Amino acid sequence: VDSPTATDVRSDFPIFEEPLEGGKPLIYLDNGATAQKPRVVIEAMTECLSRYYANVHRSKSRLAMRVTEAVEAAREKVRGFINADDASEIIFTSGTTMSINAVAQAWGPANIEEGDVIVLTEMEHHANLVPWQMLAREVGAELKFLPLTDDWQIDLDRIPEVVTERTKLIAVTGLSNVLGTVNPVADLAKAAHAMDAKILVDGAQWAPHEPVDVRELDLDFYIFSGHKLYGPSGIGVLYAKREILDEMPPFLGGGNMIDRVYLDHFTEAEPPAKFEAGTPPIAEIIGLGAAVDYIRNLGWEFITAHEARLSQVAHAKLSAVPGITIYGPAPEHKAAICSFTIEGAAAEDINFLVDRKGIAVRHGHHCTMPLHDKLGVSATTRASFGIYNTEEEVDALVEALLAARKRLKLD
């Protein structure tokens, strides 16, 4: 079988079939914010909603059994996707933000007390920063930060000074949503475990770009969202090792998470039900399963090679735009994410002007205000690439930026 091309992949995504308002083809370079959906995901969700929708785990009707089987099949697909040991370690949540907050609010107070340390990095998304600030404030713990090198990578030489016996958790992003840095998660897991601490990895950006094996990396918690992984929004994953889930208190009370309820108390169900109170996002779970299948069929070999090439090309071609600064490590150390500023141009104006050419990018602090403080700018423009993007689209972005320079009278 011939390996796929970006053009083949593109034809799997209905959004690219119709031009944008104004007749321009869509050039979608905002994959870091959310990714487009392939037909197989849309169809899997539509099929569930139109042919076999019912509530899960509730009834012995054939309809309910079919939908329950489909949901559990999706859980098994996600288990395979990250090579977890057992499907009961896959908890469905509404997304990365909810998964991290759930760990902070349920595992946190049971395991972190006054004087303990939570180690983060200077490149975290607010979703992997604020929940830990809230926990630290609640229990009297301290936050410490692994600093970044001049090349925008985590400074591993600083581990001995930052990660100590007081450390109970290292929480780190697998891939920075601004810098594109791919972090040395295996090293950080070892550093955490050497101190009897746990490691949590925010895979919101990492999951769509590189294969992750939670057992090989020895991750305690691994978290990601469906919507950046070519699946639906409203669904995310919280993976944790089974022994952690057995000990961790539930974070939501209600139906499905119980074994037995009395008027004044309850006993807990086993994981994953213990952490899935209430009716789950049924069609979204099935859509996520289809997205995981889609990625698996495409193959990581294609995805990583295609995106590495795009990253190199984007870096080289964007670097030639006058006045540009691209933030992040050298392209061989990063994923296909380019955050940049152009001297004399506001990030918002660049965003507006390239949008007129049919190119969707994003501007702002990308939910990383402390990182932007460190970069010394309040906002960047970010082009973030995915499986369907092409080198021609990089050229179109460069042309649009050159035209924007003219419009802004920088030339």
Ligand code: PMP
């Ligand atoms: N972490 C990182 C690194 C992200 O890029 C994002 C999404 N921008 C999140 C967490 C939050 O993900 P979600 O909005 O899907 O909860």
